[in-house]
Amino acid sequence: MSTPAEVDADDLRYADPDNPYLVDPDTEFTPVKDFDADAAADEADLLRAAIREHDHRYYARSDPLIADRTYDALFARLEELEDAFDLAADDSPTRRVGGGTLDELGTVEHAAPMLSIDQSGEAEDVREFDRRVRRELARGGDGESAEVVDDVDYSCEPKFDGLSVEVVYEDGRYVQAATRGDGRTGDDVTEQVRTISSVPERLAGDPPATLAVRGEVFIPRDAFQEHNRERVEEGKEPFANPRNAAAGTLRQLDLDAVADRPLDCFFYDVLGWDADAGGPDHPDTHLAELDALRSFGLHVNDRAELAADIEAAIDYRDRLLAEREDLNYEIDGTVIKVNDRAACERLGTKSRSYRWAFAYKFPARHEVTTVEDIVVQVGRTGRLTPVALLDPVDVGGVTVSRATLHNPDEIASLGVNVGDEVRVKRAGDVIPQVAEVVESHSDTAYEFPGECPVCGSEVERDGPLAFCPNGLACPAQAERAVVHYASRGGLDIEGLGEESVEQLREAGLVETLPDLYRLSDRREELAELEGWGETSAGNLIREIESSTEPELAEFLAALGIHEVGAATARNLARHFGTFDAVRNASESELVEVDDIGETVARTVRDFFETEQNARVIDDLLQYVDPQADETDTGDALDGLTFVFTGSLSTSRSVAQDLVETHGANATSSVSGNTDYLVVGDSPGTSKREDADANDVPELDEAAFAGLLAERGIDWPPEAEE
Template sequence: MSADDEPLAADGENPYLREPPTDFRPVADIEESEADRQIELLREAIREHDRRYYVEGDPAIADRTYDVLFSRLEVLEDHFDRSASDSPTNRVGGKPVDAFETVEHVSPMLSIDASGEVDDVREFDQRVRRELGVGSTTDTAADDTPDIGDVDSAGADDGTATLSDFSDTAAAGRTDVDADLGYVCEPKFDGVSIEFVYEDGRLVRAVTRGDGQEGDDVTKNARTIRTVPQRLRGDYPDFLAVRGEVYMPKDAFQEHNRERIEQGKEPFANPRNATAGTIRQLDPSIVAERPLSVFFFEVLDSSDGIERHTEALERFPDWGFRVTEEVERVESIEDAIDYREDLLDRRDDLSFEIDGVVIKVDDYASREALGTTARHDRWAYAYKFPARAEVTTIQDVAVQVGRTGRATPVALLDPVDVGGVTVSRASLHNPSEIAEKNVNVGDTVRVQRAGDVIPYVAEVVEKKSEGHWELPDTCPVCESQLERDGPMAFCTGGLACDAQRRRSIEYYASDDGLDIEGLGEKSVRQLVAAGLLETVADLYELDREDLVALEGWGETSADNLLAELEDAREPPLPDFLSALGIQLVGPTTARELAREFETFAAVREAAIDSPEALESVDEVGETVARAIHDFFTSEANAAVVEQLLEHVSPQAAAIEAGGDELDGLTFVFTGSLDAWTRGDAQDLVEAHGANATSSVSSNTDYLVAGENAGASKQSDAEENDVPVIDEAGFTELLAQNGIEVA
């Protein structure tokens, strides 16, 4: 049956709810009145299908059918100019905003007093009973008193619940002396709290918690989240303000992080950070693309009288709000403590992150009597979980491609505390080490941090998988072949690979490259995302108007960058060679190549035609020579180099002799220095007779460590008894040897 044969709900039945027709007439052939009715019915049906799918986990129609209905609604709204703020089509995101408006909360969103100590929880119970004038619990509820997890629930697989008849049944089982006091125990979600305000059943405002009194208006972003009802259903209050927790499900978080890693972006540390960073995006379309969800858990204000928290939770699903099934009403604080221990045991099995449980007085009149402090409600208490420490589970493995094409497997972890830092990813180093440690997805592993910086998987604590993880055959970014080189693997795509290309641009502008101020990681990503940069050569074709049009850029920043790029058109040859990002060729090796061959053309000719000639250069052995040869013989790299040479003329930079004051000394530099780039510092000591090398050995006399110095070099220095000096110590050493520094 076609859509045109269906009555437009003249009998009260929406034709798009069950077995909906999908063969629609062209919009140009229907009248406005018919279009308005179809729009109304489609919006109503799609809201219901969203609720069935995202809240109950029980879809009524196939995904393809839903897509047809959604597309039809978009076409109708566009053709007849019928946009509406609460239309389901707003789920895909609206226009970006310049800034968030600060809005006062309907009711204060206070924090919760918290502790991880059981004695503090019992003290909370004693204070509540003392201030309410009720005695200790003598008996717990009858054994057959159901908790929320026992109640039938469509969508139990995704952690949602329906609280039908819960309050009355629970109260009927009570035998203790203080029947008006009971606690509701809930997971303490590790997400972002939002106030959602509904008037006449329509979502009118969503506001972050902020300072508890006022927060940011993120309504446009909230509308894109599928589990946020834009219209309530059933017998809802005329006015309702509820508190919900926006979060990113664990599996969605891991998948999102995998995508970020493979795109060369920095992954989020944990789901909460991912959620917080998403909900405050100025562009709602970005929010719509990210996998956020919501649990609703508290009434902040209502035009209807609600007497108990359990009553509110019972009514939430009827209004369209998603609640968690992990809720239980208990009659004593000892039961609440048992609830916490049980949830702690099941923490890793939940589909969402929690960091404890919240214990709340059920009765609203009792809550009113208990009141609040300036910072928190006195009727609730959070019993925190201990932080996960070092041991965690591998949920997935992503492949990160660096600027040289090296493919590094990265374990995506359940967030874990390692040395006071939350870690959600860890290096697996290379395929050989993975095989040696027999690591795979699902295994429980111990994570450590190398030099307190880089997390890595140290060992498998409990093997829960078959075999070990295998490196794919192709690059996840460009689908070029991955080739093994000893224990490591490399993408063969070269600068044709997006990951290598982005990182090559970042490296080209870095301290080890041409040191172009204003071209940091963030700005490079922005320029690439805007389509202004595809290769390094495009830097020299940037247009002032295009730059000024970008968010966060002004005329001054655009002019400054263009001036920096103009100054970089005649770079010193060592800097240019290093900036190309050739594998194994850093500033020191680049300087030695420039010293030996003097011109870029000579270096490239030797690399292509006689790579063995490169091995006569200090710092260049067979492996490095092969890497240089492979770089220059790659068609993709050669094309980019040719484009670069249309804008850049590398200058032979003879290192001026300054004397032999440092004759016989060997220096290694690590980290960033204020007065010099590392290359300049190396040139300086070599001009006065010293050697500058890239690695620490027993032959090294000094390791000069600037800010953010590498931990491995410092560790090597300690092992070889090499003195480590900072920049001030280096300057003093130069002065002691009669070398004046301007």
């Protein structure tokens, strides 16, 4: 067998030069039925080696040897042989295709702390970093400081905008991967990272016996755009940016979903290098480390350079900034590291960061596009927010078609109007905003509407902000109010998310909050909605009915009063005790509550005095009876965490309040920290599934009462009287 003509034999890492699958095969595959077990095993070995080489050429070197369709054919051929002859291997490339679901993410301790890096966007801060480095390196053994050392050599490389991971190899084989986490421990994402084609299952060359490397998982910009296009075509919400997409993907428990995302990974640092059992010595410089990682077949970025002094490092950053838009991966700055490893060890670390590295950040991206329209959104609290609809523009690898204009004063300050060319930036490289008007095509700025675009109420102003005063009677506010009321920040009504509320409103079943409690009279209509049915309708109605006696603090938070979150709602409930007392409290009485000032007091008073809100609340109170706040009575349940589902002999909120008054936590969702899931009649399914996944014991109401009795607590609470 001769070396394929298209392949340089000295340039191969994973495959023998005589491997016929290094180039496009010019013959049909031998039918699997004509193989015996030994021949099939030999063929599979050739295919695995060739596929590893092709992965390395494609991902690490951007120099593919074969066409994509040929690669797919080789991969399918390997899968066919492994299935037919039971030849699956732990380090086979076919393991990258996902399959299966993990129960949870475990925790992994890192080989060495994965610390952060001090950073700034100012050149003078970079120079100060250099002065500190040279000053520290000049210190003698007695701690006395000389002036400074001469210029320090720095390695410079892109600062990738992805998710940092640690990957561990033993005897050249992939064994583990973990997220950065708190720097000492992270989530075990071994199986998720295994699906990334640029992360080799086997190292090439002569690696150390144990190698722990730090990398950055990311999604290439072109792959991100294509994947988002597919999501939109499938009716799914597109990802906001590549970093969020990569981070969310790595924490997925569904490995098929992970494998479906176009993840990649650059390796850029060594966390552990153990050559005691064989292999090369640890290189003396950071750039030599990168060369070594590259020789092992790891995907190393090709933009790293040596800078003879800090000014050369600053120049590197400026050059990379100018080339940023031509890169197929997101970066938000450059990382400058002392190149000499011995010097790095002398410099050491701080509690959270390395003393020998500094990130010189880029400014936020700016792009120019045209304002096609300006629309006003109505928020849950009635705030009106103008949004510019833009001619789609690529800003930092993300197609932006809308950007916030914040408020009427911001529009006036910018002087922006429909048809203007504007510069768009991504604040924090994430949130699109209009930064300035580049060329105006109108003599005036956009005139903010004087009426709510949804209900027509006259707009009210509070400084730079604009509000619709129609409260819960405004359809836009009402829809968002229902979503909030049912959310975990409200009464945690399962099965009533944003999409469900929108569907119920479109069907005319729910206009305002009280309509939720009238759904039981329209059960047949609910069941007939697309995607529902009798079971789903019944479950939702039971969930709603179980919320009729909420804890007062939860009810106040669920109403969505501006500036009244969970903490403020608890303070109000504890201070006044009943809903009527809160509702009728004067501003002077409200400011006596802990952490409530004049502004919040006025907001609460305005909410209850608004005629439209008052009508909705009066209607709502026909169905809902907020329970008075109770004083803590002990710590008999201290340290325990309960979650409740289904209907109990009294309301779930009473049960939650009872366990909390005795020192326990009552949360709305099951996690690994939950001690008991209390299951009443007609429970929902999601909490029980989560309990099963997290090995959380379930208690029916009788068992729950028994547990309380063991600690001297009566259930139900009325039995104490």
